[in-house]
Amino acid sequence: MEYVAAGALGFLGGMLGGLVGVGGGILFVPALVVFLDKTQVQAEATSLLAIVFVAALGAYRQYGYGNVRLRDGLIMGAIAALGVAGGVAISNAVSGRALELMFAALALVIAVQLVRRALKPPQPPERPTARAPGRP
Amino acid sequence: MTRDRFLKLLAIGTVGGVFSGLFGVGGGTIIVPLLIFWLAYGEREATGTSLAAIVIIGVYGTVGQALYGNVDPANAALVGVPALAGVVAGAAIQQRISERLVAVLFAVLLIATAAELIF
Numbered sequence: 001m002e003y004v005a006a007g008a009l010g011f012l013g014g015m016l017g018g019l020v021g022v023g024g025g026i027l028f029v030p031a032l033v034v035f036l037d038k039t040q041v042q043a044e045a046t047s048l049l050a051i052v053f054v055a056a057l058g059a060y061r062q063y064g065y066g067n068v069r070l071r072d073g074l075i076m077g078a079i080a081a082l083g084v085a086g087g088v089a090i091s092n093a094v095s096g097r098a099l100e101l102m103f104a105a106l107a108l109v110i111a112v113q114l115v116r117r118a119l120k121p122p123q124p125p126e127r128p129t130a131r132a133p134g135r136p
Numbered sequence: 137m138t139r140d141r142f143l144k145l146l147a148i149g150t151v152g153g154v155f156s157g158l159f160g161v162g163g164g165t166i167i168v169p170l171l172i173f174w175l176a177y178g179e180r181e182a183t184g185t186s187l188a189a190i191v192i193i194g195v196y197g198t199v200g201q202a203l204y205g206n207v208d209p210a211n212a213a214l215v216g217v218p219a220l221a222g223v224v225a226g227a228a229i230q231q232r233i234s235e236r237l238v239a240v241l242f243a244v245l246l247i248a249t250a251a252e253l254i255f
Contacts, residue, residue, distance in 0.1 A: 006211075007218040014219030018226020020242045021183025023162025023190045026249060028215045036211045044160025045201030046208045050216030051162045052194035055187045058223040062184030065231055071137075072175075073185045075145045076167065077192025080153030084196045087157020099158055104250035110169045111246035117172075118239040 006035040010050070017058045023051035144174050152189060156197055162190035165249065168242060179235040179242075 009031035013024030025047045032043035062068050091099065148170045152163030164186045171182040201207050230238060 003214060006214050010215030011218035011222040013215065014222025014224075015226035015229075016222075016245065017164075017187065017219070018223040018228070019183070019230050020164075020238060020245055021168045021186035022164030022245070023187075023194060024219050024223070025161035026165075026245070028219070029160065031215050032211060036214065038208065038211065041160075041201075042206050042208060045198070045204070045206030046212045047215070048160065048162075048194050048197040048201060049207050049209060049212040050219060052191060052198055053216055054219045054223050055162060055190040055194055057220050058227055059184065059187035059191055061224055061227040062180075062187060065180070065184070065227065067180045067184030068188050069177075069181060069185045070188060072145055072171075073188030074192070075142070076149030076152060076185075076189040079146045079149035080156065080163065080189065080193045081196050083150040083153020083155075083163075084157040084193065084200070085153075086150075087154035087159075088200070089157075090154070091158045100253040103155075103159065104253040107165065107246040107250040107253075111243040111250070113173070114169060114239045114243040114246070118236040118243075 002035040006031045009035070014054050014058075017054050018061070021058075023055050025051050141175065148174065149189060153193055153196070156193050160197070163193050164190050165246065172239075179238040180230060183230065183238065 009027045010024075013027035013031070016022055016027065017024045025044070028047035028050050029040075029043045032038040032046055033040060036043075038046060059068055059073070063070070148167055151170065152167040155161065155166045156163040164183075167186040167189055168179075168182045171177040171185060172179060177185070198207060
């Protein structure tokens with residue numbers, strides 16, 4: 001039964017990946033902690049492994065739909081190594097609660113901006129004039 | 137590619153990496169909105185390109201955590217294999233809805249994440 005519940009959360013996490021471009025860890029981690037008896041750290045680590053494969057298949061499908069700017073993705077991925085190391089160091093230096101609250105505040109600010117942008121009347125989100133010069 | 141655009145990509149990748157290191161996630165929560173707001177990406181392109189970056193970011197994190205013996209491949213498969221079906225379905229659905237709805241779904245995800253972190 002636990003396996004079925006964990007699998008269902010996994011499916012939903014993957015669906016989020018396809019819909020909004022995240023890796024799905026936001027659901028994988030609780031699935032691993034609650035249903036598969038992992039500690040938080042083990043769950044995050046195990047979730048990352050699942051994310052690699054889910055993101056790879058998702059990126060492949062999105063590439064087929066014409067939604068991936070591969071070079072941009074590779075540049076971001078390559079430089080992120082520094083960020084990951086920095087993030088791990090920070091997470092060991094700062095209280096977890098402070099981090100959670102900071103992230104929560106940031107998430108809310110971004111959410112408000114995204115909704116305001118989506119609610120703007122007819123102006124389409126894509127502006128060809130703004131984007132054409134940046135295209136490879 | 138202009139210098140400005142390249143620097144923005146480096147900044148977004150670095151911030152995404154920091155988030156991944158801090159919270160053990162892929163970093164998409166921060167990469168997608170930054171691509172939209174800083175580089176004028178459409179929502180669909182932002183999500184697709186974010187996934188490509190997350191593949192690489194996830195490899196860094198997995199290798200780092202595997203060195204500490206924290207990665208459990210069998211349990212990763214228990215959530216990950218159904219997730220493979222999910223991501224294919226999610227990407228297919230995303231092509232059939234408006235980019236505005238994608239943005240709103242993302243905002244809902246952010247609010248849910250914030251609530252989970254606060255409580």
